[in-house]
Amino acid sequence: MVRIQFLKGHGTENDFVLLPDPGATLDLTAARVRVLCDRRAGLGADGVLRVVPAKAVEDRPSDVPEDQWFMDYRNGDGSIAEMCGNGVRVFARYLVDAGLVGEREFAIGTRAGVRTVTVGDQVTVGMGRARVTGSSLATVGGASVAGVAVHVGNPHLVCVLEDADKLASLDLTTPPAYDPDVFPDGVNVEFVVVEAPDRLRMRVHERGVGETRSCGTGTVAAVTGVLYGRGEHSGAATVDIPGGQVRVTVEPEASTLSGPAVFVARGELDQAWWEGIGE
Numbered sequence: 001m002v003r004i005q006f007l008k009g010h011g012t013e014n015d016f017v018l019l020p021d022p023g024a025t026l027d028l029t030a031a032r033v034r035v036l037c038d039r040r041a042g043l044g045a046d047g048v049l050r051v052v053p054a055k056a057v058e059d060r061p062s063d064v065p066e067d068q069w070f071m072d073y074r075n076g077d078g079s080i081a082e083m084c085g086n087g088v089r090v091f092a093r094y095l096v097d098a099g100l101v102g103e104r105e106f107a108i109g110t111r112a113g114v115r116t117v118t119v120g121d122q123v124t125v126g127m128g129r130a131r132v133t134g135s136s137l138a139t140v141g142g143a144s145v146a147g148v149a150v151h152v153g154n155p156h157l158v159c160v161l162e163d164a165d166k167l168a169s170l171d172l173t174t175p176p177a178y179d180p181d182v183f184p185d186g187v188n189v190e191f192v193v194v195e196a197p198d199r200l201r202m203r204v205h206e207r208g209v210g211e212t213r214s215c216g217t218g219t220v221a222a223v224t225g226v227l228y229g230r231g232e233h234s235g236a237a238t239v240d241i242p243g244g245q246v247r248v249t250v251e252p253e254a255s256t257l258s259g260p261a262v263f264v265a266r267g268e269l270d271q272a273w274w275e276g277i278g279e
């Protein structure tokens, strides 16, 4: 009988089920991801992080070497996404805690390429280049808001609002509408208020999940988009999200994300339940 271990953790309350899969034997179907993430029928999470050796991932990006650990990230709806900034911090904490890496600074393979991490009280991730790709509109509650499109390995649309009351009153229980010609693969939509030159408040509707308490790539996109609006390409900001606070730095060719990564539970999945999850 194969025993399937799990951990439950979060980064600023963006929560994940982490599945160690050193032998790359798990059959992680979209249906299994959906049920695992279901907050009543499963463990409940925004997404799943499968921990797998990069050499077992045939479609990994060409710059991810064979000897790295690979973050196989899935959204709660079962879809695959390129990158997850909060997830990679939780993933990094797991690798250190489990003794799977010997250093506190190391690299992790993701579908967006290699990400370097430094694990301390907080976990800092080198998020690569955050690229402004254009502008577009998001429509929420019948009103359209202009946004800056930012690519952080995955797609984002950053919409700046005038004040915190507007941000608080947004109804994100239904997905904001966006232009599918601009975002053919869907988009994560961030709504942001600039509270001080180096302080943002943000809410997010994530592709493949819904509104979450935090989105790491989204915070990097938000800082990049706000800087872009000021005609700047470098800067740093603290971002307040409903689940806590992260720190972001942006340079023309690189960005970083720092924040907490916490585990709350670990255990074993029920074998019969897992086997019984159909398509």
Ligand SMILES: N[C@@H](CCC[C@H](N)C(=O)O)C(=O)O
Binding pocket: 014, 075, 080, 081, 082, 083, 084, 085, 086, 087, 154, 155, 188, 206, 207, 208, 209, 212, 214, 215, 216, 217, 218
């Ligand atoms: N929560 C994540 C982003 C997860 C992927 C996203 N929903 C997508 O589909 O691109 C983060 O912390 O970055």
